[in-house]
Amino acid sequence: MTSKIWLASLVSVGVLSGCTTNSATTSTTGFVDSFPSEGSELPYSVLRNDLIDGKTNRPFEIRNGGFGSAMVANPNQANQFYALTDRGPNANYNGGYGKGKSFPVASYTPRIGLFEVDAGGKVTMVKSILLKRPNGSLISGLPNTSALGGTGETPYHADGSPVLMDDSKPHDKTTNPIKLDDYGLDGEGLVALKDGTFWVSDEYGPHIVHFDSNGVEIGRINAFKDDSRNVYHLPAVFAHRRANRGMEGLAITPDETTLVGIMQSTLQNPDKAAQKSDLTRIVTVNLTTGKTEQYLYRQENNENSNSDISALTTNKFLVIERDGAFLLGGPGGDSKAKPNAQKHVYRIDLTTGTPLSSISLSDSVKRDDSHGLMIEGLTLEQFAMKNGWDALSDRGVKPVNKALVVDMVKATSYPHDKMEGLWVIDDHHLGVLNDDDFATWSTKGKLEQKLLDNTTVDSNKLYIIKADLMGN
Structure with a gap:
């Protein structure tokens, strides 16, 4: 396949360039040491301000904003980082066409922002890169069809009407159906290469999509064998992602040969009963051969x-693990304050975990085409839930070791519910970014302003933490 040859040659260029986390051309001295301890807000514009807040009954702002789903260093300039939006402002909604999401800006295009931090800690936007199909047309954040991982979410406008192929005409299942988008992305993971291209992972497929420097798709990886757009494939088990909890994080090894993705939460493997657990999967994809491995x-x-x-090294990585709580209560007010909110950054080492491909098969250990490695007829998710991690270890399957690097609540009194971006600046400085959800929230399907406490509107905020990232 021509695209595979092209991709392999592109990776070779990246390897020859010798990319590492410290290879950027501008010194970090001058912005990390003087960065404000309370963090620095990212700029935003207003997408719309005509909707009525479901709690206050007053107009509120939907902001753009939203640059908090992922974060990564600009490998060519040390005081710059890229940040990713997800599918756009949305909220749970149960309308006349089934359960789904309200999209108050249904035409929103997911995008990558390039931001710069000056010597005083101020963050400015350098540019915004809208994501596009291979033909150059803009993608949307609308759900995919079921053949490519869609979970039946119906997209609605803010007024409760369905998003249609042609909103000027009545709904008709055949001639004017509900609008879905097989190029639509709910982006959550971001990699920036030295050649200016990007990889984005998402929560829909999950899909991992390669974009050129202008945001045009040039390659794709997912678990759907019949998707002709694919360069390589993920193991089929990843198609069992839990709705709205797909491939939340994406990294690349310093030599730019191997993507490393992590799922947000436990897979629905084989069904929803398995998802309420503490087991998540990491997958590596070699960009030269397509070979995958799981941990x-x-x-x-x-x-x-x-x-x-x-990524820190070829095998060491930083990982965010968090709950969904607000330190100060968030939209729920003071009564919902959670002083023990968990917003942690851990260091992991893949060499300490068991590569799932290394497990020998037997009468009780088999591999299923759809559900992956199975023990005694149970998926790994089921087996760990039923028998515990010690029993899984007795079968030779061990998770990666992890060590706490930063507790953001203790370090900064972190007030946000979501912590979704990591920027490895150097061995001793880490950037952390929250997702502000475009400053929107919803209660029982009614949109409202997203607050951190009784008065403070949530916004994207960059924090820079001094810590021993390498564990030396």
């Missing part, structure tokens, strides 16, 4: 979220 990660609590991953 397990053990969360501190069931249904936590692994929200980003960033």
Whole structure:
């Protein structure tokens, strides 16, 4: 396949360039040492301000914003980083066409922002890169069809009407159906290469999509064998992602040969009963050969979220693990304050975990085409839930070791519910970014302003933490 040959040659260029986390051309001295301890807000514009807040009954702002789903260093300039939006402002909604999402800006195009930090800690936007199909047309954030991982989410406008192929005409299943988009992305993971291209992982397929420097798709990886767009494939088990909890983090090894993705939460493997657990999966994809490998990660609590991953070395990575709580209560007010909110960054080492391909098969250990490695007829998710991690270890399957690097609540009194971006600046400085959800929230399907406490509107904020990232 021509695209595979092209991709392999591109990777070779990246390897020859010798990319490492410290290879950027501008010194970090001058912005990390003087960065404000309380963090620095990212700029935003207003997408719309005509909707009525479901709690206050007053107009509120939907902001753009939203640059918090992932974060990565600009490998060519040390005081710059890229940040990713997800599918756009949205909220759970149950309308006349089934359960789904309200998209108050249904035409929103997911995008990558390039930001710069000056010597005083101020963050400015350098440019915004809109994501596009291979033909150059803009993608949307609308859900995929079921053949490519869609979970039946119906997209609605803010007024409760369905998003249609032609909104000027009545709904008709045949001639004017509900609008879905097989190029639509709910982006959550981001990699920036030295050649200016990007890889984005998402929560829909999950898909991992390669974009050129202008945001045009040039390659794709997912678990769907019949998708002709694919350069390589993920193991089929990843198609069992939990709705809205797909491949939340994406990194690349310093030599730019291997993508490393982490799922947000436990897979629905084989069904929803398995998803409320503490087992998540890490997958590596060699960009030269397409070979994949899987490892397990053990969360501190069931249904936590692994929200980003960033490379330190070929085998060592930083991983976000968080809950969904607000330190100060968020939209729920003071009564919902959670002083023990978990917003942690861990260091992991893949060499300490068991590569799942190394497990020998037997009468009780088999590999299923759809559900992956199975023990006694149970998926790994089921086996760990039923028998515990010690029993899994007795079978030779161990998760990666992890060590706490930063507790953001203790370090910064971190007020946000979501912590989704990591920027490895150097061996002793880490950037952390929250997702502000475009400053929107919803209660029982009604949109409202997203607050951190009784008065403070959530916004994207960069924090820079001094820590021993390498563990030396």
